[in-house]
Amino acid sequence: MVPERRLREDLIKFGRLCYERHLLVAMDGNLSALLPDGTILCTKAGCHKGFLVDDDLVVIDRKGRKLRGVGNPTSEMLMHLACYEERPDCRAVIHAHPPISIAFTIANVSMARCVLPEVVLTLGTVPTVPYATTGTTSLADKIRPYVREHDAILMDTHGAVALGSSVLEAFCRLETVEHTALITKAARDLGGAKELDPREAAHLRSMGLKRYGGPPAAVARADQPGADLPPACVGCSGCANPAPQGVAPRADLKMARVVAQPLVPSPLVEAAISHAVLRSLQS
Numbered sequence: 001m002v003p004e005r006r007l008r009e010d011l012i013k014f015g016r017l018c019y020e021r022h023l024l025v026a027m028d029g030n031l032s033a034l035l036p037d038g039t040i041l042c043t044k045a046g047c048h049k050g051f052l053v054d055d056d057l058v059v060i061d062r063k064g065r066k067l068r069g070v071g072n073p074t075s076e077m078l079m080h081l082a083c084y085e086e087r088p089d090c091r092a093v094i095h096a097h098p099p100i101s102i103a104f105t106i107a108n109v110s111m112a113r114c115v116l117p118e119v120v121l122t123l124g125t126v127p128t129v130p131y132a133t134t135g136t137t138s139l140a141d142k143i144r145p146y147v148r149e150h151d152a153i154l155m156d157t158h159g160a161v162a163l164g165s166s167v168l169e170a171f172c173r174l175e176t177v178e179h180t181a182l183i184t185k186a187a188r189d190l191g192g193a194k195e196l197d198p199r200e201a202a203h204l205r206s207m208g209l210k211r212y213g214g215p216p217a218a219v220a221r222a223d224q225p226g227a228d229l230p231p232a233c234v235g236c237s238g239c240a241n242p243a244p245q246g247v248a249p250r251a252d253l254k255m256a257r258v259v260a261q262p263l264v265p266s267p268l269v270e271a272a273i274s275h276a277v278l279r280s281l282q283s
C-alpha cells in the first residue's frame with residue numbers, strides 16, 4: 001500500500017507533467033489515486049494542473065462526498081468513481097485533454113487500430129466512447145463497459161482517461177495514447193498509416209497481456225485466438241471502432257488506415273521549392 005504522503009507527491013508531480021507534456025491546459029483534466037483506506041485522493045475543481053500544490057488535493061468517499069480538504073472535488077469525479085467501481089485493480093486515474101487524440105475523435109477517425117507493435121503489446125486497442133456531456137452520470141455510465149476491458153480510452157470530442165496500478169502507470173498510458181496519435185497523424189500526413197499484420201498483432205497482444213498484465217477481463221482472454229483484440233481487428237476486416245460486448249459499434253468512425261495515397265508536397269514545401277528554383281535561376 002502506497003502511503004497518502006507519497007500519493008500526494010505523485011498526483012502533484014504527474015499533474016504538472018501532464019501540463020508540461022501538453023496533455024492538458026489551463027484548468028483542464030483531473031487526477032486521482034486510491035488511498036490505503038479505500039477513499040480517494042483527487043484534484044479539486046478549478047485548479048491549474050501545471051501549478052498543483054498540496055492544497056489542490058481533496059479526499060472523497062466512494063460516493064464522491066468530500067471528507068477532507070479545501071474546495072470541491074473535480075466536477076468530473078463521476079468518471080473516476082466509475083473507473084474504480086469497474087476495475088478493482090485500478091489504483092489511479094488520469095483524465096486529460098490530449099490535443100492530437102481529441103482531433104482524431106473530432107475528425108471521426110478511430111484510434112482502435114493495431115499500428116505500433118509496442119502499443120499493441122502494452123495497451124491493446126484504444127476505443128472511442130460515444131459523446132456525452134462532461135461531468136454527467138451519462139458519461140460515467142458510457143465509459144463503464146470500456147474501462148472494464150481497456151486501460152486507456154478516448155471520449156468523443158472531449159479527452160482521454162487512463163487507468164493504472166499507480167499514478168505513474170496511468171500517466172504512461174495517457175502519454176502513450178497521445179504519442180500514438182502523433183505518430184499515426186504524421187504517417188497519415190505522409191500518405192498513409194499502415195497496420196500490423198493481424199496475426200502479428202494478435203501474437204503481440206497475447207504476449208503483452210501475459211508479460212505485463214492489463215484489465216482482468218483482457219488477461220483472462222490472453223490464450224484465446226486474438227486475445228482481447230476485437231474479432232474485426234484480428235481479421236482486420238475494417239470495423240471502425242470495436243465496442244465492448246453489449247455495446248453497439250459506431251458505424252460513423254473512419255479507420256485510421258489510409259494506404260497507397262500519392263505523396264503530395266504541402267503548399268509550404270512547394271513554396272520552398274519554387275523559391276529555391278528562383279534563386280538558382282537568379283544566381
Ligand SMILES: [Zn+2]
Nearest residue numbers: 029076134159
Ligand atoms: Zn474533461
